[in-house]
Amino acid sequence: MSDFMKTSAAAVAAAEAQGATYADARFNELYTEKYGLHNGALEDASTSEQRGLGLRVLVDGAWGFAAAGGDEPGAAAELAKRAVDAARALATARRTPVELTADKLESGEYRTPVEEDPFALSLADKVDFLVAADAGLQGHESVVARDVNLGLRRERQWFAASGGVEQYQELTRCGAGVSATAAIGGVVERRSYPASFGGNYGAAGFEFVRAMDLPAHGRRVRDEAVELCSAPVCEAGERDLILMGNQLMLQIHESVGHPNELDRVCGHEVDLAGASFATTEKLGKFQYGSDIVNLVADSTAPGGLDTRGWDDDGVKSGRWHVVKDGIFNGYHTSREWGHRIGESESRGTNRAEGWYNPAIIRITNLSLMPGTWTLDDLIADTEDGVLCDTVKMWSIDQRRLNFQFTTEVGHEIKNGKKGRMVRKPTYQGNTPDFWRSCDAICNEDHWQLWGVPNCGKGNPMQVAEMSHGAAPARFRKQTFVV
């Protein structure tokens, strides 16, 4: 047993000795490298190493949690006292005791499959990677900002829980992207590749970012940013909408992922993040989307940012339909929340940001399953529509119904042909109506996972990561607004 696993196990034992009926402890170590090249200058170059212990206890039917940084073996007993004391104090205001599903937790190890270890690569090679990616973005006087981002993470966690459970996980994640921002005559527009807000991220080694071939896309990104500045604003009105995968992934995240977190559904996140329209009486019968819509949660999906061995309840990763043939089919749950709706096992989606935070239900990798179309055929089949590409802006109400999204770029489709570029395409709708209007999804050749490395939830807010798989899809008669 490693020293860190001993620390976690000692914390669990100390909590049990002080009266906890259940305890789990996570010694967590996170190493990251972050690089940001802006207009050719390395403005952000830093490494970070964090480690500490978080201990969760169940005492008198209430949770307590305590956390401290560092790796002092003696911290376990002190943390146990703090967590147990907190739980005892809070139990006095508890109306009903916490109960857990009867999942049988197992011990084991899990490591993200990695071909090229990103931390074995020299720092000089990584800087060269950024500089090469920037080369393609250069060369136009109207481009006021060129950005190349690279982010690398390795998280190691030693989890111990009551019953002698010991799980070790080593999760490696990489991501990168380029963007160009042009300004002409007071109009400022940005284009990004492969995705906005830092690029795309996956659970993999450096091979993931090499495969993006950023240098080959710089010129197109730069030229599209410039072209956008003189493109007309997308007109208001009702038209068909084709979403590319790097926008559809956010639609999945906001209008399917978050509303299906069971803690949110039951009102426990309403004070900041909000609630959900997907209430429990709808389970198994609500028409969430058209019958071609299948949305699958999968914490075993290769390359997914939330692909792991177990969640922070110690529950094994799994795969299930959130929406099956258009019908609402299942929630994201934890051991506590699965019990509240009478399920015998958790779906395994309880996760914390590092050692410092207690776990809450988080969206796992959640994907729209591919259909049968090619993108060319989909465009040819569309009489009057807009093809929208790359996230720019998103907003959704606190029950996840009324949404409004803007993408970086749109292209009009008239009589089956892709036409002129339009800027600020903004569409507004209602979640079930939107998914019910889906009448065509492209095939698996167009399908890929898109990473969300910065999903915020909880209060105080925590950040988690997950991926969403999507191929381009069509949604009939959507409302575009200006």
Place this chain on the structure above:
Amino acid sequence: MSVQEEAGLGSEALLETAAAIVERASGYPGVHEAEARVGLTVNSFSRFADVGPTQSAERARLDVSLRLRMADGSKLTEAGSHGQSLDVEDVDALIERAASLAKVSPALVDPVAMGGPVKVDMQKLTGSADPATLAHDPARKAKAIGDAIARCEAAGVNPAGLYDTTGAAQALFNSAGRAVRSESSRASFALTATVPDAAGLGGAGWGECIRSTAGELEAGLIDAAVGRALLKAAPGVERGAVKPGEFTVVLEPAAVSSLLLFASYYGFGAKEVEEQSSFLCGRIGEKLFPESLVIRDRWNHPMYRTSGFDGEGTPKKSLALLENGALTGPVTDRRFAHKLLGDADASTGHGAPQPSGHGPSAGALAIDAGDQTLEELIGGVEHGLLVSQFHYTNVIDPREMMLTGMTRNGLFLIEDGRLAGPLKNLRFTMSLVQALQNVTGIGSELDISGALFDGEVVAPPVRIESFRFTSATDF
């Protein structure tokens, strides 16, 4: 003893630690300049809902950051490293990581030297943390939470909220002789009260209070926040609906906050102005706004608990960003003060911790109080809306500060100067620039509040004409 009592804050000790790290780093071959930041955060929170307390934490974290500049002939490079340990081996690793990365980094273009000794009264920047707030424990939180839940049960609504107490200390020391430190405490309580409805269509109300000490909260502010939440939830009152369109609105402080925060994130900084994405572009000095509207960046406002220096250790200046009807210039850090004024020491003190891709930003916005009560603001509206809060506001176009978001937790119809009942929610799509131009009334009572993303704003309620709502919901 709470985790906060035990950890203490001790910014003087943090400053000594930062100085020791800089001294050690300065001995590393090739190091030209070094800057260390050390921060300690101690936090206790309890979340709650209908079942009582649902989640809690008693926790402390130490964060250590190092910024190194390396010299190779005339070439200067820079990198940073972060850690959470003061063990000698870990500090050496921190130095080694930053130095290794700086060595392979491209040369800095037009580098600006790190700032030297601060020439203002440090006592004014240092602040203090309230010992009673640091000692606030789960048992006291349980009492307040239990009382709030009982009031919600009596009113027939479901509660969900947070009681949080935090102490923070930070220190910065660099090889140019800059040495600054600060301490603060913060306490907040928030409650959302939701009218039960199987389909989730019930109304909701919200109340929050944020101050420097838990004592202030427990001297009546929590009771008042619970009262506001229950009032706005309006259990038993059917909510009406209005069609989207333009309305005169009275925005309460939380709603004002969620709009102005985007000016804080994207608008008032020199980098956004240089790259032409700021709403300041083409508007600085133009008399476009009502003279009664004054927006400042004011870190030392009594409602703020922010540090008196920025991420580079520069003392923050309190600035008027909109006064006499016009926007003034952007806020700066050392790099942009050098770029715009030729003098890095003229920085307004709005820089991010370096190295960073983020430009300077105005993180302590405050609108000057006006002279009208909330009732008087409402009284001046013939047909309009009272907005308690916006949800998930986001920016469509930063140059025009075009924003969209949803109302939540209390939208009310105003008819003939009086509240005429709760309404179902609406989405707005509106330029902040236009909204500020259309301000016709400013309230006299300030409050501090945040929104979904980071940051807080001190604001009064304001009345705005022709505020544009673009769609509606059925709840």
